[in-house]
Amino acid sequence: xxxxxxxxxxxxxxxxxxxxxxxxxxxxxxxxxxxxxxxxxxxxxxxxxxxxxxxxxxxxxxxxxxxxxxxxxxxxxxxxxxxxxxxxxxxxxxxxxxxxxxxxxxxxxxxxxxxxxxxxxxxxxxxxxxxxxxxxxxxxxxxxxxxxxxxxxxxxxxxxxxxxxxxxxxxxxxxxxxxxxxxxxxxxxxxxxxxxxxxxxxxxxxxxxxxxxxxxxxxxxxxxxxxxxxxxxxxxxxxxxxxxxxxxxxxxxxxxxxxxxxxxxxxxxxxxxxxxxxxxxxxx
Amino acid sequence: xxxxxxxxxxxxxxxxxxxxxxxxxxxxxxxxxxxxxxxxxxxxxxxxxxxxxxxxxxxxxxxxxxxxxxxxxxxxxxxxxxxxxxxxxxxxxxxxxxxxxxxxxxxxxxxxxxxxxxxxxxxxxxxxxxxxxxxxxxxxxxxxxxxxxxxxxxxxxxxxxxxxxxxxxxxxxxxxxxxxxxxxxxxxxxxxxxxxxxxxxxxxxxxxxxxxxxxxxxxxxxxxxxxxxxxxxxxxxxxxxxxxxxxxxxxxxxxxxxxxxxxxxx
Numbered sequence: 001x002x003x004x005x006x007x008x009x010x011x012x013x014x015x016x017x018x019x020x021x022x023x024x025x026x027x028x029x030x031x032x033x034x035x036x037x038x039x040x041x042x043x044x045x046x047x048x049x050x051x052x053x054x055x056x057x058x059x060x061x062x063x064x065x066x067x068x069x070x071x072x073x074x075x076x077x078x079x080x081x082x083x084x085x086x087x088x089x090x091x092x093x094x095x096x097x098x099x100x101x102x103x104x105x106x107x108x109x110x111x112x113x114x115x116x117x118x119x120x121x122x123x124x125x126x127x128x129x130x131x132x133x134x135x136x137x138x139x140x141x142x143x144x145x146x147x148x149x150x151x152x153x154x155x156x157x158x159x160x161x162x163x164x165x166x167x168x169x170x171x172x173x174x175x176x177x178x179x180x181x182x183x184x185x186x187x188x189x190x191x192x193x194x195x196x197x198x199x200x201x202x203x204x205x206x207x208x209x210x211x212x213x214x215x216x217x218x219x220x221x222x223x224x225x226x227x228x229x230x231x232x233x234x235x236x237x238x239x240x241x242x243x244x245x246x247x248x249x250x251x252x253x254x255x256x257x258x259x260x261x262x263x264x265x266x267x268x269x270x271x272x273x274x275x276x277x278x279x280x281x282x283x284x
Numbered sequence: 285x286x287x288x289x290x291x292x293x294x295x296x297x298x299x300x301x302x303x304x305x306x307x308x309x310x311x312x313x314x315x316x317x318x319x320x321x322x323x324x325x326x327x328x329x330x331x332x333x334x335x336x337x338x339x340x341x342x343x344x345x346x347x348x349x350x351x352x353x354x355x356x357x358x359x360x361x362x363x364x365x366x367x368x369x370x371x372x373x374x375x376x377x378x379x380x381x382x383x384x385x386x387x388x389x390x391x392x393x394x395x396x397x398x399x400x401x402x403x404x405x406x407x408x409x410x411x412x413x414x415x416x417x418x419x420x421x422x423x424x425x426x427x428x429x430x431x432x433x434x435x436x437x438x439x440x441x442x443x444x445x446x447x448x449x450x451x452x453x454x455x456x457x458x459x460x461x462x463x464x465x466x467x468x469x470x471x472x473x474x475x476x477x478x479x480x481x482x483x484x485x486x487x488x489x490x491x492x493x494x495x496x497x498x499x500x501x502x503x504x505x506x507x508x509x510x511x512x513x514x515x516x517x518x519x520x521x522x523x524x525x526x527x528x529x530x531x532x533x534x535x536x537x538x539x540x541x542x543x544x545x546x547x548x549x550x
Contacts, residue, residue, distance in 0.1 A: 096357075097357055164394070166390060166392060166394035167394060167396055167397070169352065169388075169390060169394065170390065170394045170395075170396060170456070170459075171396070171406070172352065172355075172383065173350060173352065173383055173387065173388040173390075173460070174383065174384070174387070174406060174407035174410065174459065174460070174463060175380045175381065175382075175383040175384040175407060175410065175411070175463065176380070176406075176407075176410045177380055177410075180410045184406070184409075184410065185396060188397075188398075189396075189397050
């Protein structure tokens, strides 16, 4: 009898410990968001979003950084999406399973773990210098595209893998070629899953700071980029810049910009979750 | 007509009788010999059943006729498979073309995650047919052939995944018929279905043999007896006995066959 009581007690203790562990992260996040909101919320208005940077904290806005982020996001998508999906299709449907395939596989997983600053150095050498793109939006986008490529490949492969083998069999048995099966069955069926992975990858890209600083993205740009070859800044760099200034007003600006950045990532994650749920229902 | 030409005509008509033919067929998965040398002829417009215990190679053998084993890792084959007298494993054979001629229905109903209409039209669309009117007619005709039309005619745009298992399987047969094959391979088509749906599929197979040569793998001996004209008994990668179903089920030649059909093993 005693034994049972002791076991129950242990059970209870672990339960409380587990709740505490779960809450720790959430509480910290809540405190963080709370303090940011208190600091920055009153600063956010339409002017803050549409104003150019300024030396005066109360007149400075995030327009150029926000537009820079949008430019980078769009170009990164355009570059990473076709590359990542094509690579995933090749690995999943065409490549013969063997030593070479598993070597490729391991290394793609490895790439996903490479620190982002290393990608920045790679981008600096290849895109900025060798390909002479300069510290442009395009160079930044290529760098971030490289950074998220492994994530896009891995998540696309997972999504394609999740389509039952029986769908492939059915398609082949009707005389479809491999490409027809990929284009007409596998991609439509895994669309939601691919989209989810891509959005999550992009929401990581939008928060990246280090690689863009390395390739020479600026903390202060007077105008929003108008072409892929223009210089640019992005939200995280703007935040970094404001925080490092002594004046209190810039701290408030930074908090407000953080709220905007968080909103963007939460929104993207929300969209990703929505597509994942919708897609799971369809396949089930 | 010269004697030689006459011989040739006779030859061809003999081949017509034997729609499918296997000559010294061996199949290996890496080093495992799954089929150990089979010679067999299958008659046109008949239902031929493959029976045998799990792992005896009957499904592997069936999948040779539309080259569905080609994608399996480690697959290797020796010998010849002939359809209408032509070796389908020759290098220049177009596999996609072959599969339009040789349809296949699988063990588990596997409709595409698309609408009912798209499921049936798929085989035609991948051939590049875009004529909407033709596609519509063909879809209707195929669904009528499997007696599914009345059940789904108002829901053609609904997802095929919402149909019952039996309806899904009939849809898969309709999808196969739409591309007008001459041979239909069925790999345990009713093993995942309830008795009522099974009866409907069996009825359907009985009607289809007027137009098609049907080869069916089944674990259900009663089913083989009910619907097939010929039955082949496989065991451990070998063809043990092959005869008219009536003969094989009432008076088998081999002891192994008798043991199997009377349920003493397998």
